[in-house]
Amino acid sequence: MSAPRKRKSEPTPAEAAHAAQQEANFAAMARGEIPENDEYRLKRARNNEAVNRTRQKKKEEEVNTSVKVETLRMENSALERKVESLQKELSFLKEMFMAYAKKENGAASTSQQPMQQPLSGNLPGPSNPFSSLQ
Amino acid sequence: MSAPRKRKSEPTPAEAAHAAQQEANFAAMARGEIPENDEYRLKRARNNEAVNRTRQKKKEEEVNTSVKVETLRMENSALERKVESLQKELSFLKEMFMAYAKKENGAASTSQQPMQQPLSGNLPGPSNPFSSLQ
């Protein structure tokens, strides 16, 4: 069914012994016999287990990667929203500043309520730019 | 080498014909013959190509996913830095505000230069909070 497969390099001298053994096995197989050497079967079984472990691992890693991508996407959206909100706060504050300076330059006011409405309408968002001021 | 493998369900009636063909093939194989029907070999070859296409596709997808993860990580860092910078700008502006208000409440000043240094030292960062003012 399957002749000895070669993938990349040469017989690699250290494996000559194995090769010989396998040659024997292949010869037997060619004769219709099954290389049911206990050692062979044992090695096959162990390797099959290893292969299945590797595959399981890989699947879990794929799942983890998917989760990671999803998490990163969420974090990203949240950060973008935060940037947006901060920028609105900033421009709000700046307009406030401008309105204040303008008023100050016009009439010499020493008003007790130093704040004026900014030029633009009130900005949305739950955060009050002055929540940290007093 | 390989007896007819069963994975999941029953013979599934619609495949009886196929099953019969394959029975024949397996019988031949059991006798040491190779089911070298042209059609069989052809189907195997086509399937092998399909399998290789699928595997190639999967690998490319894995690469793309890695790239995506890396890209998202970068975007994330950039956004975090931006948030940090905006927050510094904001607290700078707020302190400026406080200092101004304080001075205003003390002496009735109609100074031409309305800005004072904030209480804290100058904040780092390339952005000038007032770059958009005037």
Place this chain on the structure above:
DNA sequence: ATACATTGCGCAATAG
């Protein structure tokens, strides 16, 4: 009913 796509699995080569 026919062809391609996807998946689970075993084998052998090779890497570590």
Place this chain on the structure above:
DNA sequence: GCTATTGCGCAATGTA
């Protein structure tokens, strides 16, 4: 000398 990883073929199954 062992397990881990990889490329590949096979057969079952999914999909259209």
